[in-house]
Amino acid sequence: MDRLIAQFNESANTETVEYEFEAQIKGREVTKMHYNQVIQWLLMAGFKMESKEGKDILRIQQHRNDETKRIELTGIESIQHFCRTDELINPTFIHKERTGSALLEDYWTKLTLGTETKLDTRPEMHGPKTYRLMNRVRLFSDTVPFKYDCTIVRTTDTLEGLFTVPAMYEIEVEFARGNVPEQIQRAITYALRGIQRSNYPIGKKEIISVQAAYKLLTHSDGFIGPRPVSLQASNLVGPDNIYENFAVTEKADGERKMLLVVHGKAYFIVSGSLDVEYTGISGLEKMNNVLMDGEHVTMDKTHNRINSYFAFDLYYNGKKEGDIRTLPFIADGDHRLKQLNHIANKFTAPQLVVAAKIFLESTPESCATLLDRIEEGGFPYETDGLIFTPALYGVGMTRTVTSLPKGGSDWYLNLKWKPPKDNTIDFMVHFGEDAYKSGMANASTYKRVNLMVGFNVRDVLANTMHSIFEGYEVNRPTDKQVLFKPGNPSCPDSHVTNLPSRDGKIFTEKGEIIEHGRIVECRYEKDKELDYRWIPLRVRWDKTKPNGFTTASSNWYTIQHPITEEMLRTKDHQVTSYYADDEKQKSNGYRKFHNEVKRKLLNDYVTDKCTVIDFAVGRGGDLSKVKKASFILGIDLDEKSITGKNGVCERYLEAWGWTSDGHKRTDYNTRGIFVQGNSTLNIKTGEGIEQEYHKCIVRSIFGLDPKRHLGKGIDAHYGKATHGFNVASIQFAVHYMFKNITTLTKFVQNVAECTTMNGVFVGTCYDGQKVFDLLQDKPVLEIRDEDLICKITKEYKNRGVVMNESCLGYTIKVLQAEIKREHEEWLVFFPYFESVMKQYGFDLIHRTPFEEYHTNEPMTEGQKELSFLNTTFAFRKVKEVFAPAKLSYIDI
Numbered sequence: 107m108d109r110l111i112a113q114f115n116e117s118a119n120t121e122t123v124e125y126e127f128e129a130q131i132k133g134r135e136v137t138k139m140h141y142n143q144v145i146q147w148l149l150m151a152g153f154k155m156e157s158k159e160g161k162d163i164l165r166i167q168q169h170r171n172d173e174t175k176r177i178e179l180t181g182i183e184s185i186q187h188f189c190r191t192d193e194l195i196n197p198t199f200i201h202k203e204r205t206g207s208a209l210l211e212d213y214w215t216k217l218t219l220g221t222e223t224k225l226d227t228r229p230e231m232h233g234p235k236t237y238r239l240m241n242r243v244r245l246f247s248d249t250v251p252f253k254y255d256c257t258i259v260r261t262t263d264t265l266e267g268l269f270t271v272p273a274m275y276e277i278e279v280e281f282a283r284g285n286v287p288e289q290i291q292r293a294i295t296y297a298l299r300g301i302q303r304s305n306y307p308i309g310k311k312e313i314i315s316v317q318a319a320y321k322l323l324t325h326s327d328g329f330i331g332p333r334p335v336s337l338q339a340s341n342l343v344g345p346d347n348i349y350e351n352f353a354v355t356e357k358a359d360g361e362r363k364m365l366l367v368v369h370g371k372a373y374f375i376v377s378g379s380l381d382v383e384y385t386g387i388s389g390l391e392k393m394n395n396v397l398m399d400g401e402h403v404t405m406d407k408t409h410n411r412i413n414s415y416f417a418f419d420l421y422y423n424g425k426k427e428g429d430i431r432t433l434p435f436i437a438d439g440d441h442r443l444k445q446l447n448h449i450a451n452k453f454t455a456p457q458l459v460v461a462a463k464i465f466l467e468s469t470p471e472s473c474a475t476l477l478d479r480i481e482e483g484g485f486p487y488e489t490d491g492l493i494f495t496p497a498l499y500g501v502g503m504t505r506t507v508t509s510l511p512k513g514g515s516d517w518y519l520n521l522k523w524k525p526p527k528d529n530t531i532d533f534m535v536h537f538g539e540d541a542y543k544s545g546m547a548n549a550s551t552y553k554r555v556n557l558m559v560g561f562n563v564r565d566v567l568a569n570t571m572h573s574i575f576e577g578y579e580v581n582r583p584t585d586k587q588v589l590f591k592p593g594n595p596s597c598p599d600s601h602v603t604n605l606p607s608r609d610g611k612i613f614t615e616k617g618e619i620i621e622h623g624r625i626v627e628c629r630y631e632k633d634k635e636l637d638y639r640w641i642p643l644r645v646r647w648d649k650t651k652p653n654g655f656t657t658a659s660s661n662w663y664t665i666q667h668p669i670t671e672e673m674l675r676t677k678d679h680q681v682t683s684y685y686a687d688d689e690k691q692k693s694n695g696y697r698k699f700h701n702e703v704k705r706k707l708l709n710d711y712v713t714d715k716c717t718v719i720d721f722a723v724g725r726g727g728d729l730s731k732v733k734k735a736s737f738i739l740g741i742d743l744d745e746k747s748i749t750g751k752n753g754v755c756e757r758y759l760e761a762w763g764w765t766s767d768g769h770k771r772t773d774y775n776t777r778g779i780f781v782q783g784n785s786t787l788n789i790k791t792g793e794g795i796e797q798e799y800h801k802c803i804v805r806s807i808f809g810l811d812p813k814r815h816l817g818k819g820i821d822a823h824y825g826k827a828t829h830g831f832n833v834a835s836i837q838f839a840v841h842y843m844f845k846n847i848t849t850l851t852k853f854v855q856n857v858a859e860c861t862t863m864n865g866v867f868v869g870t871c872y873d874g875q876k877v878f879d880l881l882q883d884k885p886v887l888e889i890r891d892e893d894l895i896c897k898i899t900k901e902y903k904n905r906g907v908v909m910n911e912s913c914l915g916y917t918i919k920v921l922q923a924e925i926k927r928e929h930e931e932w933l934v935f936f937p938y939f940e941s942v943m944k945q946y947g948f949d950l951i952h953r954t955p956f957e958e959y960h961t962n963e964p965m966t967e968g969q970k971e972l973s974f975l976n977t978t979f980a981f982r983k984v985k986e987v988f989a990p991a992k993l994s995y996i997d998i
Contacts, residue, residue, distance in 0.1 A: 107208040107210070107217060107290075109206070110127065110206050110207075110208055110217060110219045111127075111286045111287065113205070113206065113219060114127040114219055114281070114283065114286065115283050115284075115286065117283075122223055122224050123221055123222070123223050124221065124222045124223075125219070125220075125221055126218075126219070126220055126221070126222060126280065127217070127218075127219050127280075127281045127286065128217070128218050128220075128278055128279060128280050128281070129215050129216065129217050129218075129278065129279040129281070129290065129293060129294065130215070130216045130218070130276065130277070130278050131144075131214060131215055131277040131278070131279070131294065131297045131298070131301070132214040132215075132277060132301060133214065133216065134274070135214065136274075136275040136276060136277055136301075137275060137650070138273070138275060138647055139647040139648055140275065140277070140300070140301045141256055141258070141275040141277070142647050143300040143301060143303060144254075144256060144277055144297055144300035144301060145243065145245065145256055145300070146300065147296070147299050147300035147303075148245050148254060148296060148297075148300065149245075150411075151247075151296055151299075152247055152249065153245040153246060153247045153254070153296075154245065154246060154247065155243055155244070155245055156243075156244040156245075156246065157243070157244075158243075160241040160242055160243040160258075161180060161241070161242045161243075161244070162180065162181060162182045162185060162239075162240070162241055163178060163179070163180050163238075163239075163240040163241075163242060164178070164179045164180075164184075164185045164188065164237065164238070164239055164240070165177070165178050165237070165238040165240065166178075166231075166235055166236075166237055167235065167236055167238065168231045168233065168234070168235050168236070169236070172203060172204040172205075172220075173201070173202070173203050173204075174200075174201070174202040174203075175200075175201055175202075175229040175230075175231055176199070176200040176201075176202060176229075177194065177197050177198075177199060177200075177228065177229070177231075178197065178198040178199075178200060179194065179195070179196070179197055179198075180196075180198075183195075184196060185239070189265055189268070194228075197228070198224065199224065199225035199226070199227065199228055199229055200222055200223065200224060200225065201222075201223045201225055201229065202220060202221070202222050202223075203220055203221050203223075204218060204219070204220040205219050205220055205221065206218075206219045206220075207219070210294070211310065212309035212310045212311055213294050213298065213309055213310070214298075214310065215294055217290070234263060235263070236261060236262070236263060237261065237262050237263070237264070237265060237268055238259055238260070238261050239259070239260040239261075239268050239269065240257050240258065240259050240260075241257065241258045242255050242256070242257040242258075243255070243256045243257070244256075250289070250292060250293075251281070251282035251284060251289060252279050252280060252281050252282060252289045252292075252293050253279070253280045254277065254278070254279055254280075254293075254296075254297070255276070255277075255278045255279075255280065256275075256276070256277055256278075257275070257276040257278070258273050258274075258275060259273065259274045259275070259276055260272075260273050260274070261274065272622075272623070273621075277297055277301075279293040279294075279297070281293070295307060302381075302382075302383055302384075303383055304374075304383045304384050304385070304386070305386060305457075306384045306385070306386040306457075307384070308382070308384045312382075312384075313382045315369070316366070316368060316369070316373050316382045317380060317382060319366075319368040319369070320366055320368070320375055320380070320397075323366075323368075323395055323397065323422060324397070324421075324422075324513065326512075326513040327380075328380070328513045328514045329364070329375070329377050329378060329380060329513060329514050330364075330421065330513035330514065331362070331364060331377065331399045331419075331421075331513075331514070332501060332502045332511070332513075332514070332515055332516065332517035332520060333514065333515070333516045333517065333520075333657065334493065334516075334517060334520040334521060334522040335516050335517070335518055335520070335521060335522070335656075335657070335660045336521070336522060336523075336524075336529070336660040336661050336663070336664040337494065337521040337522060337523040337664070337669050338660075338663060338664065338667070338669070339667060339669065339673075340751075341494075341521055342669075342673065342677060343677075345505070346496070346504070346505060346519060347677075348468050348494045348521060349468055349469055349470065349677055351496065351497045351498050352467075352468035352494045352495065352496055352497060353435060353436055353443075353465035353466065353467060353468055353494070353495045353497050354465065354466055354467075354468040354472055354473060354476065354492055354493070354494050354495075355418065355463045355464060355465045355466070355476070355492070355493055355495075356476050356479075356480060356485060356489045356491075356492060356493075357401075357489055357490055357491040357492055357493045357522060357523075357524075358401040358403050358416050358463075358485075358487055358488075358489060359401075359403070359487065359488035359489055359490045360401035360402050360403035360404070360416070360487070361376075361377075361401065361402050361404075361648070362377040362399070362400070362401055362402075363375060363376050363377060363383070363400065363401075363402045363415075364377075364397055364398065364399050364400075364421075365385075365396075365397070365398045365399075365400065365415055365417065365460070366396070366397050367390050367393045367394055367395065367396040367397075368394055368395065369394070370388055370389060370390050370391040370394065371384065371385075371387060371388045371390060372384075372385045372387040372388075372390060372453070372455075372458070373385060374402060378649070378651070379650075385457060385458045386455075386457035386458070387453070387455040387457055387458060392424075393424060393449070393452060394424065394425065395422055395424050395425050395428075396420075396422060396423060396424055396449055397420075397421045397422040398417040398419065398420045398421065398446060398449065398450070399417065399418060399419045399420075399421065400415055400416050400417035400418050400419070400463070401415070401416050401418070402414075402415050403415070403416060403487045405487070405488070406486050406487055407483065407485070407486060407487055407488050412459075412486075412487075413457070413458050413459065414458070414459040414460075414461070414487070415458055415459065415460045415461070416461055416462075416463050417446055417450055417460065417461070417462050417463065418462075418463045418493065418495070419435070419442060419446065419495075419501065420442050420443075420445050420446040420449060421501065423445050423449060427445065430442055430445060431500055431501040431502075431510055432500040432501075432503075432510065433445075433500060434497060434498045434499060434500065435495050435496065435497050435498075435499070436465070436497040436498075437497065437498060442501075443462075443465060446462045447462045450462040465495070468494055470674065470675050470676055470677055473492065473674040473675060474674075474675045476492060477492075477671055477674065477675070490524055490525075490528055491522060491523045491524035491525065491528065492522070492523045492674070493520070493521070493522055493523075494520070494521040494522075494523070495519075495520055496519040496520070499519060501517070502515060502517045503519075504517075504518055504519050515564065516564070516656055516657070523669060523674065524664075525671070526664075526665075526668035526669075526670065527629070528629075529629070529630075529661055529664050529665045529668065530627050530628060530629045530643060530661070531557075531559070531590070531627070531628055531630075531652075531653055531658045531661050531662065532625050532626070532627050532628075532646055532649060532652050532653045533557040533558060533559060533590065533625070533626055533628055533640075533652050533653070533658075534557075534558040534559070534587055534623060534624070534625055534626075534651070534652040535555050535556070535557065535558070535620060535622065535623070535624055535625075535626050535642075536555070536556040536558055536622060536623070537553060537554070537555060537556075537622045538553070538554035538555065538556055538602075551606070551607045552604040552605060552606055552607055553604070553605055553607045553612050554602065554603075554604050555602065555603050555604070555605055555612070555620075555640075556589060556601060556602055557589070557590050557600075557601050557602060557603065557628070557640060558587040558588065558589060558590065558652055559587065559588065559590045559652045559653050559654065559655050559658045560585070560586075560587060560651055560652050560653065560654040560655065561583060561585070561586055561587065561588045561654070561655045562583060562584070562585040562586075562654070563582055563583060563769065564654065564656060565583075565654055565655035565656050566578050566583065566759060566764050566769075567656075567756055567759060567760075567764055567765070568654075568655045568656035568659045568660075569588075569591075569592065569593065569655045569659065570593065570749060570753070570755030570756045570758075570759055571593045571748070571749050571755050571780070572588065572591065572593075573755075573759060573764075573819075574755055574758065574759065574778065574779065574780065574819050575779075575803070575816070575817035575819045575820050576817050576818050576819050577817070577818040577819030577822060578759075578764075578819070579758070579759055579762040579764070579777070579819070580762075580777075581818065582769060587652065588655065589601040589602075590655070590658055590662075592655075592658070592659045592662045592663075593745075593748070593749030593750075593755070594659070594663060594745075594746065594749050594750045594751070594753075595663075595666055595745070596745065596749065596797075597666075598636065599636050599637045599639055599640075600662065602637060602640075603628070603637065603638060603639065603640035603641075604637050604638050605620070605642065612642075613642075614626065614642040614643060614644050614645055615641065615642065615643050615644070616643070616644045616645075618644060618645045620642060620645065624645050624646075625645070625646040625649040625650065625651070625652055626642045626643075626644070626645055626646065627642070627643045627644050627645075627646055628640045628641060628642050628643060629641050629643055630662075630665050632665075632666075695963050695964050695965040695966065695969055696963075696965050696969035696970075696972065696973045698963045699956075699959075699961045699963045699965060699969075699973055700838075700870075700956075700973065700976075701727070701731075702959070702961055702963065703870065703956055703959045703961075703976075703978060704728060704731055704837055704870060705731045706959065707868055707870070707978045707980070708728065708731045708732055708833075708835065708868065709731070709734075710980075711833050711866045711868055711980065712731070712732045712734050712735050712832075712833050713734060713832075714734050715734075715735070715736045716734070716735050716736065716832035716833060717735060717736060717737045717738070717739075717826055717827060717831045717832050717833070718732050718735045718737070718738040718739070718831060718832070718833045718834075718835060719738070719739045719740075719741070719827070719831040719833070719834050719835070719860050719861075720732075720738060720739070720740045720741065720834075720835045720836070720837075721741055721785040721789075721834065721835070721836045721839070721853070721856065721857075722741070722742055722743075722785065722836050722837065722838075722839030722840075722842075723738075723740030723741060723742045723747070723748075723754050723780060724742055724744075724747050724754065724837075724839075725747050725752055725753050725754050725757060726740065726753070726754030726755075726757040726758055726780075727757075728835070728837060729754070729757060729758055729761055729776070729778075730761065730774075732776060732833075732835075733761075733774055733775070733776050734776075735776050735832075735833070736775075736776065736777065737776065737777050737778065737823060737826050738776055738777075738778040738779075739778070739779055739780075739781075739804070739807060739827065739831070740754055740778060740779070740780040740781075741780075741781060741782075741783040741785055741789065741794075741795075742754070742780075742782065742783070743782070743783070743784055743785070744782075745782045745796075748780050748781065748782050749782075754780050755780050758778050758780065761774040761776075762774050777819075777822070777823065779803060779807065779819070779820065779823060781795055781796070781797075781800040781803060781804065782795070782796040782797070782800070783795040783796055783800070783804075784796075785836075785843070785853055785856055786842075786843060786848070786849040786852045786853050787852060788852070788855070788856065788859075789804065789856045789859075789860060790804070790805075790808055790810070790856070790859045790860060791805075791810075792804055792805055794856070799816075802816060803816055803817075803820050806820060806821075806823070806824050806825075807820075807823050807824070807825070807826055807827050808825075808827045808828060809824065809825035809826075809827070809828035813825075827860065829862045829863070830859070830860055830861045830862030830863070830865060830983075831860055831861055831862060831865060832861075832862055832865045832866075833861075833865060833866055833867075833868065834857050834860055834861045834865065834866070834867040834868070835867075835868050835869060836867075836869040837869055837870050838870050838871060838976075839869075839871075840853075840869050840871045840934060841871050841872060841874075841931045841932050841933070841934050842931070842932065843932075844874075844914055844915075844916075844932040844933065844934050844935075844939075845914065845915060845932050846914055846915055847911050847914055850914060850942065851942070854942055854943065854946050855946065857943075857946070857948075858946040858947055858948070858983070858987055861983045862983070863983055863984075863985075863986060864982065864983060864984075865982070865983050866951065866980055866981065866982050866983070867943075867948060867980070867981045867982075867983070868978070868979065868980045868981075869978070869979055870976055870977070870978050870979075871934050871976065871977065871979075872931070872933065872934060872975050872976055872977075873934070873936065873955065873975060873976065873977045874913075874916065874933030874934040874935040874936070875907070875935060875936070876975050877898065877918065877933055877975060878907060878916070878933055878935075880898075880975075881898065881900045881918075882905075884900075885899065885900050886898070886899050886900070887899075887900075889968050889971050889972045890968050891966045891967065891968040891969075893923065894923050895922070895923055895968045895969060895972055896920065896921065896922050896923065896972050897920070897921040898918050898919070898920055898921075899918060899919040899920075899921075899928075900918060901917035901918060901919055901930075902915070902916045902917055902918075904916065907935060909935060909937040909938040909941070910938060911938075913933075913935045913938050914932070914938075915932060916932055916933040916935075917930055917931075917932055918930070918931050918932070918933060919931075936953060936977075936979070939979075943981050945987070946987050947983055947984060947985040947986060947987040948981035948982065948983050948984065949981060949982055949984050950979070950980075950981055951980040951981060951982050952978075952979070952980050953977055953978065953979045953980075954977060954978045954979075955974065955976075955977045956973050956974050956975075956976045956977060956978070957970075957973075957974040959978075
């Protein structure tokens with residue numbers, strides 16, 4: 107380096123030859139975020155821009171060894187003219203030669219000395235050339251002799267695609283003759299302040315040392331702080347509701363970082379990236395191995411710069427206490443918050459204000475206090491909601507998770523609430539085709555934007571249907587980005603939006619240009635037209651990855667079912683949505699008996715390697731009862747039963763061993779596909795299946811359409827039901843088919859078309875004749891022990907029953923204590939049911955009342971009375987009534 111500095115100081119420029127001594131910071135590792143940060147920090151240090159728009163430059167160059175021939179155009183008009191016509195307007199011809207270089211590896215800096223010679227004529231360029239399209243922002247200061255060039259560069263080997271190829275970023279410094287060593291030191295310091303976002307930049311060796319110390323302390327290569335999840339309505343009630351043994355605090359609008367003390371210094375560990383930022387605080391040898399989690403706030407609510415760290419948890423408390431994550435957050439004895447307050451008070455250095463967050467016992471009153479203070483502007487910083495932390499659990503722990511989970515996992519009891527208007531998702535945007543929208547008064551061009559989220563093994567249970575369609579129950583997923591298509595609730599435009607395009611560009615609400623592949627924070631406006639609801643708020647320059655599917659799905663559910671301030675301030679109106687544990691406990695006896703009956707029924711007919719179709723699969727309570735089968739197709743009218751929490755898709759994946767932390771192999775081997783559908787409409791053709799994509803899936807399973815790729819987990823089942831299923835099942839739901847002649851015959855047609863020859867159709871339901879007889883002389887049948895178990899209300903007027911079409915539509919209303927919601931059913935009269943099944947090619951094998959099934963399950967007399975109203979049935983298909991039809995091809 108000294109030799110280069112001496113050569114530069116001894117050199118002299120001429121009219122045509124100019125000596126340049128430059129430094130390039132971080133080389134190819136510079137990101138868009140670094141680029142923006144360096145400019146921002148230089149401006150804060152007093153540097154000025156020659157032009158806010160920057161200078162547009164096109165360089166056509168040929169590089170050989172240390173020499174470069176270059177043609178240079180400046181100005182966007184000259185560049186566009188050349189791209190259209192190949193004609194040069196006011197070009198500059200340059201020959202550049204590098205005479206020496208030096209690498210300052212610990213500071214990511216390369217020094218280069220060279221000459222630039224202006225040529226009078228266009229240089230000859232034979233062979234390959236490179237095109238570099240640049241926008242260069244030059245920054246200078248009246249107090250230092252060096253200048254910065256911050257450049258956005260697009261490079262191609264041809265003109266084609268030059269304006270659309272992904273951009274690279276360069277940070278360069280041009281030095282002046284004189285005290286060059288001091289210039290180098292100051293220039294690198296200024297640039298690294300921006301890159302590291304710290305007034306105290308450090309070298310590569312120190313960063314590596316801090317990261318190694320962090321990994322040694324935590325035994326983790328990742329950020330060990332658990333991720334909070336969005337507060338849902340279910341968190342307002344039940345055994346783990348936020349008003350019982352929770353603490354609440356305001357959520358500071360800062361950047362989440364851990365504060366680590368090693369080598370006697372305090373460093374920030376940045377969430378996600380594990381980037382290291384030195385705080386400037388030293389002399390902390392007695393506090394080595396302290397690790398806390400919190401929010402770094404750099405701007406107060408009046409937009410003045412501050413430097414404060416608000417800690418909300420403590421994970422490691424020095425060498426003496428060590429790992430304290432298993433301690434409760436707040437308890438009568440020792441707890442994490444007590445130790446956090448003690449440690450935070452030891453930070454007294456002026457470089458950074460460190461304080462522990464103030465937590466209140468979570469009650470409607472404390473929530474109201476915090477919300478009122480936020481509304482009144484009572485905090486010195488911006489806030490964006492509330493955070494609820496469970497008081498009695500260790501970090502990441504729950505009622506069922508009793509050991510420390512893996513770092514970076516979701517903590518389902520660490521809950522964040524944001525005002526409904528602030529609920530957003532960070533997407534990676536991928537551009538589709540331009541769209542054209544016309545109206546009476548105007549016409550606009552829109553760009554279709556696909557919205558991507560992250561997906562890995564931790565997201566399998568968050569997107570259960572997608573996981574099954576991709577076959578993740580047998581093949582673990584790799585880290586990737588997927589279209590955001592949540593199942594709870596599903597919506598056709600969840601993964602896409604159309605954004606207005608101006609001159610081929612689209613913008614955030616902040617006016618930032620959105621580029622393909624960028625991370626963009628978006629909000630959802632439900633009142634807008636479909637496909638126009640996602641609104642881009644801002645580009646997340648600080649992120650390279652979108653939200654994971656689990657986080658995005660949680661936010662999505664909150665967007666669709668927002669928790670309002672009023673719901674936090676009061677709690678009584680929420681209790682009705684909770685099914686009390688004691689009611690479930692009381693019903694356990696007969697529920698176990700019902701499961702035992704179904705298990706015996708299905709065990710008689712579900713044999714090894716057979717296939718099963720369940721026309722009312724519900725939440726999948728019978729999955730374990732058909733585990734001998736090789737494949738099951740489950741259909742249900744209720745979308746929540748398919749894709750909701752504890753729905754069949756989730757239970758199926760759990761049967762295969764999937765948990766929120768990953769996968770553990772089980773002995774479950776039955777493959778399955780589950781879709782929303784109406785079993786009173788034709789299943790085989792797809793008429794009864796809700797979504798077009800799912801219609802194609804069902805038709806693929808029946809082998810009706812040519813084989814094509816629909817998903818790895820779907821393709822594996824192509825044609826499995828070409829000749830029908832071995833077993834068709836409907837448990838405690840066939841009564842819905844007895845509403846009228848259309849619903850019954852459509853359903854029975856489905857059974858006939860979907861069951862193979864000699865296959866069986868089995869089910870369970872009330873014996874309609876028994877219920878009819880009990881209601882003969884009364885409008886209501888109440889079954890009770892001490893408390894009400896079930897109430898059946900007669901809605902029909904008929905005094906008798908004739909076993910023909912007239913016995914359909916006998917409506918009853920059923921209220922079961924464990925469900926607490928009345929619903930309609932229709933009586934099933936078996937003589938008529940048997941005659942209809944006979945017409946469709948089925949003979950009755952048996953019909954067995956529940957009281958004939960032996961059980962060791964303890965039941966009360968009331969539970970027996972209710973259970974023994976039910977019967978099992980089984981039919982065998984003995985002839986084909988419906989010939990296979992030539993069905994139309996559905997495309998997607």
